[in-house]
Amino acid sequence: MKKITIDPVTRIEGHAKISIYLNEDGKVSSTQFHVTQVRGFEKFVEGRPYYEMPAITARICGICPVSHLLASAKACDAIMAVKIPETAARLRELMHCGQFVQSHALSFFHLSSPDILLGMDYDPARRNLLGVLEKHPDVARDGIALRKFGQQVIEGLAKERIHPSWTVPGGVNAPLDGAVRDRILKELPNARDIARRTLAMFKGVLDQFKEEIASFGNAPTMYAGMVDAAGNLQIYDGRLRFRDAEGKILQDQVAAADYNKFIGEAVLPYSYLKAPYYKPAGYPDGTYRVGPLARLNVADRCGTPEADQELEEYRQRFGTVVTSSFLYHYARLIEIVYALERIGALLDDPAILSTHVRAHAGVNSLEGVGMAEAPRGVLIHHYKVDEKGAIRWANLIIATGHNNLAINRSIEQVSRRFVDGKKLKEGMLNRVSAVVRAYDPCLSCSTHAAGQPALDIRLFGHDGSELDRLSS
Amino acid sequence: MPLHKVSIRIDGEYVEAREGQTILEVARAAGKYIPTLCYLAGVSPSGACRLCVVEVSGVGRLLPSCTTAVQDGMSVTTNSEKLARYRRMVLEFLLTERNHYCSVCVSNGHCELQSMAAKLGVTHVRYPYTYPALPVDVSHPRFVLDHNRCILCTRCVRVCDEVEGAHVWDIASRGIRSMLVSELNKPWGESKSCTSCGKCVQACPTGALAEKGWAVEEMTKSHENISRLAVKRGVRV
Numbered sequence: 001m002k003k004i005t006i007d008p009v010t011r012i013e014g015h016a017k018i019s020i021y022l023n024e025d026g027k028v029s030s031t032q033f034h035v036t037q038v039r040g041f042e043k044f045v046e047g048r049p050y051y052e053m054p055a056i057t058a059r060i061c062g063i064c065p066v067s068h069l070l071a072s073a074k075a076c077d078a079i080m081a082v083k084i085p086e087t088a089a090r091l092r093e094l095m096h097c098g099q100f101v102q103s104h105a106l107s108f109f110h111l112s113s114p115d116i117l118l119g120m121d122y123d124p125a126r127r128n129l130l131g132v133l134e135k136h137p138d139v140a141r142d143g144i145a146l147r148k149f150g151q152q153v154i155e156g157l158a159k160e161r162i163h164p165s166w167t168v169p170g171g172v173n174a175p176l177d178g179a180v181r182d183r184i185l186k187e188l189p190n191a192r193d194i195a196r197r198t199l200a201m202f203k204g205v206l207d208q209f210k211e212e213i214a215s216f217g218n219a220p221t222m223y224a225g226m227v228d229a230a231g232n233l234q235i236y237d238g239r240l241r242f243r244d245a246e247g248k249i250l251q252d253q254v255a256a257a258d259y260n261k262f263i264g265e266a267v268l269p270y271s272y273l274k275a276p277y278y279k280p281a282g283y284p285d286g287t288y289r290v291g292p293l294a295r296l297n298v299a300d301r302c303g304t305p306e307a308d309q310e311l312e313e314y315r316q317r318f319g320t321v322v323t324s325s326f327l328y329h330y331a332r333l334i335e336i337v338y339a340l341e342r343i344g345a346l347l348d349d350p351a352i353l354s355t356h357v358r359a360h361a362g363v364n365s366l367e368g369v370g371m372a373e374a375p376r377g378v379l380i381h382h383y384k385v386d387e388k389g390a391i392r393w394a395n396l397i398i399a400t401g402h403n404n405l406a407i408n409r410s411i412e413q414v415s416r417r418f419v420d421g422k423k424l425k426e427g428m429l430n431r432v433s434a435v436v437r438a439y440d441p442c443l444s445c446s447t448h449a450a451g452q453p454a455l456d457i458r459l460f461g462h463d464g465s466e467l468d469r470l471s472s
Numbered sequence: 473m474p475l476h477k478v479s480i481r482i483d484g485e486y487v488e489a490r491e492g493q494t495i496l497e498v499a500r501a502a503g504k505y506i507p508t509l510c511y512l513a514g515v516s517p518s519g520a521c522r523l524c525v526v527e528v529s530g531v532g533r534l535l536p537s538c539t540t541a542v543q544d545g546m547s548v549t550t551n552s553e554k555l556a557r558y559r560r561m562v563l564e565f566l567l568t569e570r571n572h573y574c575s576v577c578v579s580n581g582h583c584e585l586q587s588m589a590a591k592l593g594v595t596h597v598r599y600p601y602t603y604p605a606l607p608v609d610v611s612h613p614r615f616v617l618d619h620n621r622c623i624l625c626t627r628c629v630r631v632c633d634e635v636e637g638a639h640v641w642d643i644a645s646r647g648i649r650s651m652l653v654s655e656l657n658k659p660w661g662e663s664k665s666c667t668s669c670g671k672c673v674q675a676c677p678t679g680a681l682a683e684k685g686w687a688v689e690e691m692t693k694s695h696e697n698i699s700r701l702a703v704k705r706g707v708r709v
Contacts, residue, residue: 048608051685055576059575134511175685
């Protein structure tokens with residue numbers, strides 16, 4: 001058996017490598033996706049007061065600290081057993097919408113647009129954001145401006161763009177300033193124009209990627225995502241829904257506290273990343289996907305007019321259950337439209353300026369689960385505390401974790417389609433990396449990491465010898 | 473009885489002082505800046521942090537200005553390259569001794585250790601961190617003690633003993649093993665002498681003693697009331 005290793009996988013958040021095993025004929029026999037870091041957050045938080053958890057767990061990630069802040073704060077709300085003020089919930093959602101815009105913009109423009117606009121086989125030295133800036137300067141500028149808008153929403157609310165301390169157990173620690181609202185509303189139309197332009201551009205180039213759409217991880221899986229009581233897309237509040245590959249709802253309105261009735265976690269011997277699965281189907285049959293593609297498969301509607309219109313067109317093109325992981329990009333762009341519409345709706349309501357934004361309480365429940373949709377998918381924080389409020393046990397399930405089994409399957413599928421023979425070609429391995437990027441995995445989050453550059457692909461022969469290696 | 477006056481020289485300037493005053497008191501009255509951490513106006517000085525060290529002519533070692541009394545004819549240097557170096561070193565040792573992670577601390581932005589490190593130019597730490605495994609005492613209903621953030625300045629010990637009169641706190645063990653303990657090393661929440669007045673929390677320069685429930689960056693403190701209370705009781709500040 002021969003083995004190819006891609007180490008490190010580039011243009012993703014965190015560090016990973018891929019091993020591709022070939023049989024004696026040089027055909028792909030199996031693949032493995034390794035996440036190569038361990039971080040230990042769940043262990044070292046033991047003994048800390050629960051109300052420090054939002055700040056500590058936000059350090060898991062520099063890209064989506066806001067998502068961790070929210071999931072953690074919600075778990076703390078549950079420990080305090082309080083209903084946070086309505087305005088606080090809306091302000092948290094507002095910040096999360098800013099987070100979706102900036103994170104999705106980062107994923108699409110900065111990390112994936114080089115593959116989409118320059119092509120999978122483009123010179124790897126220039127297949128990056130600078131290459132896009134050279135060839136498609138307007139698109140690159142749009143990407144930077146859109147990400148900046150999202151960051152400014154976060155900064156306007158929380159005073160800091162990264163790791164803000166504004167989200168606290170019980171709500172948020174300062175109300176929204178009217179001047180900040182006006183500033184965001186003034187910049188919103190430009191951000192919405194960028195989102196529209198980008199969607200139109202993406203739809204225009206879709207035809208060039210028929211092969212990728214057909215083979216980029218379209219193996220059937222289940223899907224999980226949060227919806228509200230009416231089945232609309234929800235990113236801050238809401239309950240979990242699972243749909244199967246045919247679109248049948250398997251479970252609906254699962255409360256955060258009940259997540260472990262339906263989600264099990266398997267340990268893989270070749271990766272530090274655990275592999276969650278849908279419990280009733282068992283491991284590994286319970287493979288499900290989360291994130292933009294899954295959210296749009298799970299929800300009936302987005303619930304905002306423009307995003308719903310885009311969702312309809314998307315479903316007309318690819319069906320009500322969209323399977324190809326390449327279309328994560330498409331779903332991500334629709335979600336940007338949704339998040340921008342929500343920002344407008346939330347800010348237009350005068351109640352958003354209410355100064356009642358925090359509830360106070362001590363430990364009223366010894367266990368709390370917080371769930372939110374991070375840009376990359378469902379994020380769950382589960383804490384147990386003693387009666388004095390010290391963390392006794394913590395479990396975090398990160399979006400990329402939910403996708404672990406699906407990413408493994410997608411890599412295998414893309415490898416079988418594009419990798420052939422004993423000599424690696426850059427373009428074929430880039431497709432393997434690109435399918436990983438489509439999921440926009442955040443590996444530093446997923447193993448809750450340190451050091452090293454980002455993906456490394458290695459090709460091993462049937463006798464175990466390394467035939468070739470590509471790394472960045 | 474008339475107080476004896478002494479005459480000393482601080483950074484070359486002649487200054488008059490009363491006998492029994494410390495170098496720190498006299499220097500501050502003369503408008504000189506000497507950095508301190510363990511010093512708290514209104515309670516007795518302890519000389520614990522060594523940040524206020526000064527040079528005294530004819531003395532071969534550096535002396536803590538908060539506990540050294542002035543003597544007639546003394547010549548003191550409050551700021552020099554050597555002192556700046558030693559003071560930075562003191563802070564670096566404090567930072568390596570425990571687990572001071574500002575980013576997740578309730579006192580981030582309001583911490584005397586943090587602001588002092590910034591003020592004295594501690595841009596990095598040259599010594600290996602010790603990363604001790606230390607507990608957090610959350611047993612008190614209103615307050616929390618995080619040993620990871622304690623610099624053993626003993627302000628809490630002194631304020632509880634001298635101002636509140638409860639004497640809940642003490643330092644157990646010696647050297648690197650020194651630990652702040654409540655009563656005879658019982659959990660704080662089980663202390664019968666603690667009046668829950670919160671003076672120790674207000675006196676604490678870092679996030680080691682804090683009110684429960686405040687998230688990161690939210691714990692602000694003030695020890696002006698402690699000093700004011702001490703003055704009302706006749707303590708000379």
